[in-house]
Amino acid sequence: MNSTRVIGDTSQMEVAGPAVDAVLRIMDVMEKAWSDKDLPELFRHYWHDDGFVLFTSRGAHYGWLAAKELLEKYFADLEEITLKFGPRKVRCFGDVATVVYEWRTDGRSKLDQTRLLREGYGTDVFLRHNGEWKLYHNHASLARSRTSRMQDHPW
Numbered sequence: 206m207n208s209t210r211v212i213g214d215t216s217q218m219e220v221a222g223p224a225v226d227a228v229l230r231i232m233d234v235m236e237k238a239w240s241d242k243d244l245p246e247l248f249r250h251y252w253h254d255d256g257f258v259l260f261t262s263r264g265a266h267y268g269w270l271a272a273k274e275l276l277e278k279y280f281a282d283l284e285e286i287t288l289k290f291g292p293r294k295v296r297c298f299g300d301v302a303t304v305v306y307e308w309r310t311d312g313r314s315k316l317d318q319t320r321l322l323r324e325g326y327g328t329d330v331f332l333r334h335n336g337e338w339k340l341y342h343n344h345a346s347l348a349r350s351r352t353s354r355m356q357d358h359p360w
Contacts, residue, residue, distance in 0.1 A: 219297040228295050228302045228331055231338050239288040242280050248273065252332060252339040260344040283321075286312035290327075300333040308345065324348045 219225055231250055238247035251257065251269065258265070259272040263279075266272045280286070291307035305328050312321040330342035 217299070222297075224297040224302065224333070225295045228297065228304060228338055229293060231331070231340075232290060232293060232304065232306075232329075235340070236288050236290055240286060242283070242286065244277065244280060248276075250338075250340055252334075252341040254341070256341070258342045258344075260346075262345070262347050282315055284313040284315045284318070286310060286321075302331040302333070302338065304329040304331070307348075 235247055235250050238244075238250075251272070253269045255268045257269040257272055258267055259275065260266075261275070263275065266275050287310065289309045291309070293304050293306040295302060295304050306326070307324070308327050309324045310321065313319070314321055325345055325347045327346070328342075328344045329340055331338045332341045333339075
């Protein structure tokens with residue numbers, strides 16, 4: 206799907222309220238789906254569009270199909286994985302929401318049983334269409350060793 210459309214009024218910023226709560230709920234669902242390796246549930250919350258962008262330590266992936274392929278391979282190579290988000294800061298501007306957060310994954314490789322502990326920072330952009338929020342842009346960066354504050358955040 207390749208379409209250009211005008212997103213709703215972005216002149217008012219919302220830092221609390223129903224839209225912020227909805228985005229946080231979706232991130233909670235995505236965190237659980239990631240940890241359960243439930244790809245159909247996880248992928249349900251992504252915008253399936255050529256404009257989708259995923260930036261990771263593995264490179265830039267443009268378009269939903271390229272991102273989906275990367276994610277499927279990533280999960281296929283994992284014995285287990287747990288994703289935890291640290292505190293998230295959501296800002297909604299009409300039908301656009303941005304989220305900044307810290308994240309942590311703890312997994313084990315199927316290939317050699319190596320433990321894969323990663324921490325980093327993320328920025329997500331969600332778009333609301335027909336009342337549903339979908340992840341449109343995800344940028345995940347690895348933290349330098351011992352610089353993340355994830356250990357300090359209460360769960």
